[in-house]
Amino acid sequence: MPLDYPAPFLELARELRRLPGVGPRSAERIALWLLSNKDARPAALSAALASAPAAVHPCRRCGFFATGDLCEICAQPSRSGREICVVEHATDILPLERTGTFGGVYHALGGRLAPLDHIGPDQLRIEPLVARVREEAPCEIILALSADVEGEATTNYLREILAPLGVPLTRIAHGLPAGGGLEHADQITLQRALSGRRPAGERQPG
Ligand SMILES: [Zn+2]
Structure with missing residues (x-):
């Protein structure tokens, strides 16, 4: 058999390779670093890996990351009782929050409608959103979904579902790049998008 690293090393590299964006080369490099660098703290890393998944879960109400029942x-x-800003993913919340312009609450759908990938309304947290709107009676619902085809389809669907509830419905203005999610937009673009929101019944210009 050709010479290779010892089995525990290969096992470590194999696990690292399962991480997003880590290829075989990077996995080997990280494994080497963990085993040989004096600044590596493999025990602390291992402890964090073991405890975080059990300690962090989606907020019961909005889907953002929480350690308790609510985020x-x-x-x-x-x-409470203010605007509900509807986003696709829990990871969209922090960028909006960091703009410092929004004082309401959020609702993460867990994705958007994508019939080709078999993601329909039942796969998203749309029912819980309707229930929330009935219960919390927000002063406004802001739809902050991405500007691509699937985001538009989801915005249109939500508009039809939510309009009968009688809450003012707006959507953020899209200075956002087409096809780009909120997660990657810069703070100023997001600030403008939030403050330039308009009634969700209107078509987007352009
Ligand atoms: Zn929450």
Whole structure:
């Protein structure tokens, strides 16, 4: 058999390779670093890996990351009864929050309608959104989905479902790059998109 690294090393590299964006070369490099660099803290890394998945889960109300029943945003009494900003993913919430222009609450759908990938309304947190709107009676619902075809389809679908509930419905203005998610937009673009929102019944210009 040709010479190779010892089995525990290969096992470590194999696990690292399963991480997103890590190819075989990087996996080997990281494994080497973990085993030989004096700044590596494999025990601390291992402890964090073991504890985080059990400690962090989606907020019962909005889907953002939480350690308790509700996330830090939903737990703030001053935010209740205000706007609900609907986003695709929980990871869209922090960029919007960092703009500092929004004082309401969020609702992450867990994706968007994508019939080709068999993602329909039942696969998204749309029912819980309708239930929330009925229960919380927000002053406005802001649809902040991406500007591509699937995002548009999801916005249109939500508009039809939510309009009968009688809450003012707006959508963010899209200075956002077509095909780009909120996650990657810069802060100024997001700020403008939020403050330039308009009634969700209107067509996007252009
Ligand atoms: Zn929450």
